[in-house]
Amino acid sequence: MLIRNWMTPEVITVTPDTSLLKLGKLMRDNGVRRLPVLDNGRVAGIISDRDVRDASPSKATTLDMYEMHYLLAEIKAKDIMTPRPVTIKPTDTVEKAAMIMLDKKIGGLPVVDEKGALVGIISDQDVFKALVNITGVRDGGIQLGMEIANEAGAMRPIFDLLRKHGARILSVLSTNNQEGRRNIFLRIRDLPDDAREALLRDVQEHARLLYWARDEVHLA
Template identity: 45%
Template sequence: MLIEDWMAKNVLTVDENTSLMRATRIMKENNIRRLPVVSHGKLIGIVTDRDVKDASPSKTATLDIHELYYLLSEMKVKDVMTASPLTLKGKDSLELAAVIMLEDKISGLPVVDESGRLTGLLSETDLLRAFVRSTGIKDGSRRYVFDLPDAAGSVTRVMESLRQYDARVISILTSFEDAPEGQKRVSIRITMDDAARAEELHQDLLAKFTVVDFGIDDIKNRPRKKQS
């Protein structure tokens, strides 16, 4: 999957001389956590809500509200921004973005073109949205998790069984770290219209392969955050 298909393209930006107070207001009013900093269309930095919090006086400071507002209005984005942030291109993969964001502990990446002009912003929310869509979990799919030999053709044999029963494959995910030695863990999501054929396939898969888990995720009754 490509970054350009999932990134936010209409991105709010600020320039380096924008006051910290205005940058804070923009983030709060638009419910965003980061603002790219541009100069003549080119990305030169990024400022986040964390940068603003770190730059603001602590709650134990003796400043009154007027002094605090004056301080924030005098401070500029350039005083707190991360200059020359990590960036990616629109044609880079989401997988690459995920590795960078995980290993460098950052929650968003500016996306630029070959000339350094800002074209979008990819957040961790965008990554999760892409992952959810690609798995097919919201399509009412049936999930099977297999432990298969780490050898060529092992997944193909499962696919042949699925094909025999006219199962439609929605997604396939493979991992090795959570599988026994010499094996790989493969999660396959399928959909089937015929309930009787689905049961026949189920019994066939249990008989032929090591099925670690199976089921249909209950999306409608999933745990939900309580509304305040």
Template identity: 45%
Template sequence: MFVSNHMTPNPVTITSGTNIADAAHVMRKNKFRRLPVVDDGKLVGIITDRDLREVSPSAATSLSIYEINYLLAKMKVKDVMKKELITVRADATVEEAALLMYNNKIGGIIVVDEAGAPVGIITETDIFKCFVDVMGLPQGKTRITLDMADKVGAVHEITAVFADLGINIGSMISHSLVEGKAEMVIRADIPDIAVLSARLQEKGYPVRHVVQIG
């Protein structure tokens, strides 16, 4: 899973000299929440819909519409854009991009090439779609959650049960809960969940939850 396969390529950009009113129009027209700011081919900042809201007059203002438009036309993107940028390369993994967004509490990252020029944007929506695709949710397989010991060989023992029953695993993921214990989530076409559950129980991996999603 690489950023290049899940980002929105060729992002719309604006210059730092663009006025706030025009930047807001571009965002509304294209339903964007963020725009890279590029001067002479170089990424110099990013502006978001939140930045625009913070500098726009409130609905309770006594200014006329003409005065508001005049003020917004005079204010430039360079006056409100964020200059400290968090970027990611197109050849980075989706997991790296997701961790950057999580740690910095942001909803999207500009994707840059080797020269630092913007080539795309990856957002929380793209990450979410990637998760849905990787887990195979649209295929409508049976999802089981089982308890497992966090030990070497556990995955081999679990998958061996599926292999013995001729069940092909569509997706599988595990994560630690507390020290020595973990949880595994498997999606597969399971013809008889009772038989599978019994076999896994015999191996010491009880099935805790079963659901059909998709």
């Protein structure tokens, strides 16, 4: 999954001299949680809704209306932005973006092209959308969790069984487990109860079934 297919291409941006008052209004009016800061067309920083909240006067402030308005106008984007933010390219993968956001504990990344120009932004919400899409969960069906050997051809008997029972695959995910084997997560189109039970019996002859799920999880 490439970032260019999941990012938000139309990005609302600000300059280093955009006031705190305008930053807050832009976020509220457009329903966004972060704003890239552009300086001469390049990404100089990024501002999150938390940055704006932290810089805004407390509701318990003793400032009067005029003093508060002056403060909001005097604080600029350059004063509260995170400078030189981590960026990513549109041809990088969504998985890489997710890893960076997880490791850096950030909620979004500006997307820049080879020349460094801003072409989009990808957020944790975009990653969630990609995850939901790639797993096929909106199509319902049945998910099978199983453990198999971590070796070439280990999935072939499973795919043969699915074909034998007329099961249609919606998604396949896998990961190494702590025992040096692989956990496989298959989502297939729903089957009648008798066909499902027959498939589960056959699967358990070729792999360790961890669980199956349709609406709720049934542990093996």
